[in-house]
Amino acid sequence: MSLPLPESVDAVIELLAAENYVCDRQLATALFLSLKLSRPLFLEGAPGVGKTELAKTLARALNTLLLRVQCYEGLDVAQTAYEWNVARQMIEIRLAEAAHDVDREQLTRNLYARSMLIERPLLQALTQTRSPVLLIDELDRADEPFDAFLLEVLAENQLTIPEYGTVVAAAPPITLITSNRTREIHDALKRRCLYHWVGFPSVERELDIVRLKAPGASDRLYRQVVEFVQRMRTLDLFKSPGVAETIDWTNALVALNSMQLDPASVQDTLGVLLKHQDDIVRMQSGDTAKLLDELRAKALL
Amino acid sequence: MIADNIVHFARVLRGAGMAIGPDRVLAALAAVELVGLQRREDVHAALSAVMLERHEQQPLFDAAFDTFWRDPKLLEQMMYLLLPKISGRGDKQRAPRANRLAEALSVPKAPPPPNPANQTAKEEVQFDTHFSFSDRERLQKADFESMTTAEYELAKKLAEQLPLPVDPVRRRRHEAATNARHGGRLDLRATLQRMARQPHTLEPLYTRPREELPSLVVLIDISGSMDRYSRLLLHYVHGLMRRALKVHTLTFGTRLTNITRCLKERDPDVALRLADEQVQDWKGGTRIASSLHEFNRLWARRLLGANAALLLVTDGLDRDEHGDLSAAAAQLHRLAHQVVWLNPLLRFEGFEARASGVRALLPHVDRFLPVHNLASLADLGSALRATPVAPHTLLH
Numbered sequence: 087m088s089l090p091l092p093e094s095v096d097a098v099i100e101l102l103a104a105e106n107y108v109c110d111r112q113l114a115t116a117l118f119l120s121l122k123l124s125r126p127l128f129l130e131g132a133p134g135v136g137k138t139e140l141a142k143t144l145a146r147a148l149n150t151l152l153l154r155v156q157c158y159e160g161l162d163v164a165q166t167a168y169e170w171n172v173a174r175q176m177i178e179i180r181l182a183e184a185a186h187d188v189d190r191e192q193l194t195r196n197l198y199a200r201s202m203l204i205e206r207p208l209l210q211a212l213t214q215t216r217s218p219v220l221l222i223d224e225l226d227r228a229d230e231p232f233d234a235f236l237l238e239v240l241a242e243n244q245l246t247i248p249e250y251g252t253v254v255a256a257a258p259p260i261t262l263i264t265s266n267r268t269r270e271i272h273d274a275l276k277r278r279c280l281y282h283w284v285g286f287p288s289v290e291r292e293l294d295i296v297r298l299k300a301p302g303a304s305d306r307l308y309r310q311v312v313e314f315v316q317r318m319r320t321l322d323l324f325k326s327p328g329v330a331e332t333i334d335w336t337n338a339l340v341a342l343n344s345m346q347l348d349p350a351s352v353q354d355t356l357g358v359l360l361k362h363q364d365d366i367v368r369m370q371s372g373d374t375a376k377l378l379d380e381l382r383a384k385a386l387l
Numbered sequence: 388m389i390a391d392n393i394v395h396f397a398r399v400l401r402g403a404g405m406a407i408g409p410d411r412v413l414a415a416l417a418a419v420e421l422v423g424l425q426r427r428e429d430v431h432a433a434l435s436a437v438m439l440e441r442h443e444q445q446p447l448f449d450a451a452f453d454t455f456w457r458d459p460k461l462l463e464q465m466m467y468l469l470l471p472k473i474s475g476r477g478d479k480q481r482a483p484r485a486n487r488l489a490e491a492l493s494v495p496k497a498p499p500p501p502n503p504a505n506q507t508a509k510e511e512v513q514f515d516t517h518f519s520f521s522d523r524e525r526l527q528k529a530d531f532e533s534m535t536t537a538e539y540e541l542a543k544k545l546a547e548q549l550p551l552p553v554d555p556v557r558r559r560r561h562e563a564a565t566n567a568r569h570g571g572r573l574d575l576r577a578t579l580q581r582m583a584r585q586p587h588t589l590e591p592l593y594t595r596p597r598e599e600l601p602s603l604v605v606l607i608d609i610s611g612s613m614d615r616y617s618r619l620l621l622h623y624v625h626g627l628m629r630r631a632l633k634v635h636t637l638t639f640g641t642r643l644t645n646i647t648r649c650l651k652e653r654d655p656d657v658a659l660r661l662a663d664e665q666v667q668d669w670k671g672g673t674r675i676a677s678s679l680h681e682f683n684r685l686w687a688r689r690l691l692g693a694n695a696a697l698l699l700v701t702d703g704l705d706r707d708e709h710g711d712l713s714a715a716a717a718q719l720h721r722l723a724h725q726v727v728w729l730n731p732l733l734r735f736e737g738f739e740a741r742a743s744g745v746r747a748l749l750p751h752v753d754r755f756l757p758v759h760n761l762a763s764l765a766d767l768g769s770a771l772r773a774t775p776v777a778p779h780t781l782l783h
Binding site (some may be wrong): 158159160162164169170172175176179182183188193194197226227229231266267268269270322324364 | 558559575578579586683684688692693714718
């Protein structure tokens with residue numbers, strides 16, 4: 087059964103907004119096309135800009151199952167697609183042996199029956215009656231052989247199991263792939279997907295996001311936080327804070343009952359925004375004061 | 388008649404370095420019979436479909452086809468003149484030579500006549516820049532000479548045989564093994580398949596973690612003081628890329644340039660020419676600290692994943708007042724699985740780490756490869772075979 091999918095780009099934005107996900111038009115268009123054309127969507131971008139969150143939100147909004155493959159080096163078929171229930175198979179063999187009735191043909195059929203398969207996320211994604219959302223998270227962390235393995239699932243919505251045959255999806259999954267670009271993903275895989283680079287949001291959009299995701303602060307503080315973080319991103323930092331960090335920081339400031347940004351509160355909570363010692367040292371030695379001065383000049387403080 | 392011609396044509400192509408055996412000649416005959424002789428482009432398409440095995444061979448094939456179907460005799464003479472005379476049996480790698488020929492066919496150009504007086508003068512002027520360094524940005528071209536046949540053969544041999552400057556890393560992916568030692572484990576699926584084939588037996592099969600060479604990122608200093616080594620080192624890196632190894636190459640002098648795509652070209656001369664066009668700061672000043680910093684910020688996370696190793700090729704002579712070389716090197720060391728420093732500027736035995744740049748870099752490398760008097764690829768080879776120097780022993 088295929089899902090009732092949004093009929094326009096605006097409908098996509100609305101659908102996600104209903105689940106508290108603020109999405110810019112370009113991303114919504116990419117997602118809309120991916121749904122319409124039944125092509126996987128390849129999302130690349132810095133950590134903490136809402137790539138994984140998009141998949142989770144989409145599954146919630148479409149009221150369907152989310153299947154997630156978290157990638158890491160050495161990931162193989164047994165962990166992602168399927169595994170034979172070897173323990174059961176062994177028993178089957180022992181039983182056949184004990185009954186002195188070893189009919190090879192029959193035994194092989196029994197051993198490699200569907201009931202002997204343990205389904206992992208990729209296979210599960212192909213066997214649902216209602217299209218699930220399949221999230222292949224941080225694909226760049228898996229090694230290259232895994233990319234090649236994904237090609238069949240992504241392009242054909244099917245999986246070939248040598249001992250069993252080919253499983254074709256009745257309800258093709260909605261596939262989202264995310265990558266932090268710690269390596270280049272092979273062109274053959276990208277070719278089968280629609281590509282979208284998720285960048286940092288604009289001031290207004292980030293304000294909307296923070297208001298939704300970190301309730302409880304004053305409008306003034308929201309604006310200060312967002313303006314401050316946006317300025318930080320223009321600095322030459324090793325790792326610029328993502329939207330996730332902005333949300334965390336706002337929550338931290340609310341928890342500390344800060345009414346507005348001041349050098350002391352920024353100093354104390356810098357570890358929420360920045361995770362590299364070099365960056366923290368750099369901010370502490372002058373850049374924090376400079377950014378706060380800039381905010382003051384714009385009458386935000 | 389047509390059979391004679393095709394056989395003859397195949398022989399010419401074979402002489403030019405393409406691997407065309409009798410099987411291909413037979414296939415070519417069948418192909419031409421099938422498409423007929425009415426249209427020239429059909430014959431061309433049929434023959435190229437049968438005779439080519441790599442896209443790079445197409446220009447040579449086209450040139451040969453055009454000439455041959457005008458006058459077979461002329462082509463043979465041309466090929467004969469253009470062929471570099473290589474003696475020796477078993478030329479396994481024919482393609483690069485053929486590619487070199489293709490270039491020669493398209494641009495028939497004689498080398499400029501040598502002018503002894505002029506050359507010595509030029510060398511004297513250059514001597515100063517070879518061993519000096521500066522932080523001025525000077526944009527210029529390298530103009531590499533193309534390889535001689537002997538150089539080409541040597542580079543190929545070295546690239547295939549030289550020990551790599553990096554250690555293999557253990558992967559999490561497994562391969563079949565004979566026993567459970569060295570981190571191996573039972574492979575139940577394979578064991579069961581064996582059981583199903585031979586009931587009443589139980590022969591456990593194992594897997595073990597695969598060990599393989601990590602991908603390699605090469606950072607080459609191409610500033611004035613390193614100028615005489617650039618060509619050599621690029622040839623070496625090009626050779627490495629031809630091995631089954633993932634190599635990314637970046638050059639730095641006053642700016643950082645990624646030349647990986649250029650070096651993907653199979654032919655070393657073409658690859659170096661592309662790199663020459665891409666890189667703007669040959670023979671200029673050195674800004675090691677800023678270059679390393681920029682690499683850390685923009686490239687390290689993209690290229691140094693999966694336990695990649697970094698090969699840093701520089702003399703360590705830095706004139707970068709703005710950058711903190713020690714901090715940049717330390718960060719690089721944290722990002723890369725292993726850092727190997729190849730320093731080609733050791734002209735004397737008994738090296739002492741005196742230059743400030745050298746002292747700043749040494750604590751942050753895992754392996755130090757000094758090359759005494761790097762004049763040829765053979766020197767590089769012996770340096771790579773020598774036992775590496777532990778960096779900390781030099782810091783006294």
